[in-house]
Amino acid sequence: MTIQASGSVEKWGVFELPLRGPSTGNPFRDHSVQAVFRFGGREVKVNGFYDGEGKYLVRFLPDREGEWSYETISATAELNGVSGRFECVPPSAGNRGPVRVRDAYHFAYEDGTVYHPFGTTCYAWIHFGEEMQEQTLQSLSGARFNKLRMCVFPKHYAFNTIDPDIYPFEQKPEGGFDLTRFNPLFFAKLERRILDLQKLGIETDLILFHPYDEGHWGFDRMDAAVDDFYLRYAIARLASIRSVWWSLANEYDFMKEKTLTDWDRLFRIVQEEDPYSHLRSIHNGTRMYDHGSIRFYDHAKPWVTHLSVQHWDVTLPPIWHRQYAKPMVIDECCYEGNLPQRWGNITAEEMTRRFWDSVARGAYCAHGETYADPENDIWWAKGGKLHGSSPERIAFLREILEEAPDNCSPIPQIYDVPTIGVEGEYYLQYFGLHRPCYRDIPLPEEAEFAVDIIDTWAMTVTKVEGTFSGLSRVELPDKVYQAVRIRRIK
Numbered sequence: 001m002t003i004q005a006s007g008s009v010e011k012w013g014v015f016e017l018p019l020r021g022p023s024t025g026n027p028f029r030d031h032s033v034q035a036v037f038r039f040g041g042r043e044v045k046v047n048g049f050y051d052g053e054g055k056y057l058v059r060f061l062p063d064r065e066g067e068w069s070y071e072t073i074s075a076t077a078e079l080n081g082v083s084g085r086f087e088c089v090p091p092s093a094g095n096r097g098p099v100r101v102r103d104a105y106h107f108a109y110e111d112g113t114v115y116h117p118f119g120t121t122c123y124a125w126i127h128f129g130e131e132m133q134e135q136t137l138q139s140l141s142g143a144r145f146n147k148l149r150m151c152v153f154p155k156h157y158a159f160n161t162i163d164p165d166i167y168p169f170e171q172k173p174e175g176g177f178d179l180t181r182f183n184p185l186f187f188a189k190l191e192r193r194i195l196d197l198q199k200l201g202i203e204t205d206l207i208l209f210h211p212y213d214e215g216h217w218g219f220d221r222m223d224a225a226v227d228d229f230y231l232r233y234a235i236a237r238l239a240s241i242r243s244v245w246w247s248l249a250n251e252y253d254f255m256k257e258k259t260l261t262d263w264d265r266l267f268r269i270v271q272e273e274d275p276y277s278h279l280r281s282i283h284n285g286t287r288m289y290d291h292g293s294i295r296f297y298d299h300a301k302p303w304v305t306h307l308s309v310q311h312w313d314v315t316l317p318p319i320w321h322r323q324y325a326k327p328m329v330i331d332e333c334c335y336e337g338n339l340p341q342r343w344g345n346i347t348a349e350e351m352t353r354r355f356w357d358s359v360a361r362g363a364y365c366a367h368g369e370t371y372a373d374p375e376n377d378i379w380w381a382k383g384g385k386l387h388g389s390s391p392e393r394i395a396f397l398r399e400i401l402e403e404a405p406d407n408c409s410p411i412p413q414i415y416d417v418p419t420i421g422v423e424g425e426y427y428l429q430y431f432g433l434h435r436p437c438y439r440d441i442p443l444p445e446e447a448e449f450a451v452d453i454i455d456t457w458a459m460t461v462t463k464v465e466g467t468f469s470g471l472s473r474v475e476l477p478d479k480v481y482q483a484v485r486i487r488r489i490k
Contacts, residue, residue, distance in 0.1 A: 023054035052184035059240035119147030121368035125383035127164035136383030144395030251285035281308035317363035337370030344370035348389035360418035360430035
């Protein structure tokens with residue numbers, strides 16, 4: 001049996017092969033299908049999945065232009081031996097491929113374009129009504145965030161105790177869930193929203209497990225077999241979307257039913273099942289352990305691509321970089337807002353400072369917003385509307401960084417002030433809470449530099465008159481939240 005796929009698929013788009021097969025018994029467990037995709041002498045094996053009502057799908061993310069061929073493999077006769085070809089055409093505007101790790105400090109899209117993550121957090125936004133979801137997308141379309149952290153499973157937590165209308169697993173008539181059967185309608189919604197984010201230029205940092213269940217549904221305490229079953233299904237459905245990142249867990253160490261051995265196993269499954277090697281991380285809680293330290297997962301393990309950190313002290317990235325030598329996103333540094341909880345009531349000024357301080361130390365930071373609301377419609381959980389003053393300042397920083405050389409890294413020679421740049425070419429220093437009236441900055445004698453003073457809160461850039469060489473004194477406005485940008489002009 002041969003099926004010739006019609007049309008073409010753009011590079012880093014999604015090729016989808018629909019198949020008809022058995023719907024009796026439990027197709028999620030009883031039947032499986034794979035496909036081998038070939039280009040030249042290269043082969044990529046991809047797992048398919050059951051999508052309900054007798055429909056099976058195989059999805060593929062082509063990364064080479066030209067003609068691809070494929071053939072399915074299955075123990076089920078109806079699903080076996082289906083072959084065909086399709087043409088992979090050049091990517092459309094805005095399609096730069098998946099984000100990859102470029103080096104110890106940087107990310108880049110697969111086409112080589114530098115990627116600076118400037119993310120926000122809407123953990124459970126897809127678990128609320130369509131109107132709220134659309135409002136969230138509208139808010140994001142007016143912001144400059146290019147990454148969003150969100151959960152697969154619903155969340156039962158402070159300010160967020162509403163049951164969703166649909167779940168990842170099939171519900172039993174008598175109550176509870178059949179953990180051997182997925183709900184394809186839920187995953188279709190999840191895919192749709194990930195693609196909506198992708199259209200806005202936003203990567204989805206997808207949280208696969210979390211502890212915010214409190215026994216309400218039991219998704220935080222599924223046994224190992226169900227965890228593995230769920231991971232394989234989610235990866236088969238979602239890995240073909242170029243904008244997906246895998247976050248194994250939020251606050252993994254708060255999930256007491258899982259051991260470090262479990263997390264190692266789950267990481268390996270993600271690594272082995274994902275043929276496209278999307279980014280992989282895990283996020284820590286803030287409970288203090290021995291010697292007053294926070295328990296990080298061992299980010300040096302080969303299946304961890306980058307650090308996803310929760311910590312309020314954004315001066316620590318140089319220590320973590322020396323330990324792990326991988327790019328870092330402080331995905332939770334507390335949230336702009338006014339909730340009673342310590343993590344949810346920093347000012348917009350402080351959120352903006354933490355972003356600048358992180359970047360000036362060679363890391364990235366992520367935003368979240370937690371302003372009290374009569375209906376508990378809080379951005380950090382449900383999305384909706386943004387109310388804070390930091391997003392526009394974060395967008396301003398993103399513009400500054402995107403204008404800088406692609407390979408800016410920490411410059412320790414002048415590390416009494418956090419500085420990134422390219423030695424002899426470009427320097428970006430951030431003073432944060434400090435307010436010197438001037439700084440003597442050592443610059444190369446043989447070159448000439450222009451200096452700008454950046455007010456990171458007012459979002460202004462003021463050019464300093466003249467040019468600078470050698471040890472140069474720069475007069476500063478004696479205010480907090482100031483930065484200096486120094487660029488070689490000769």
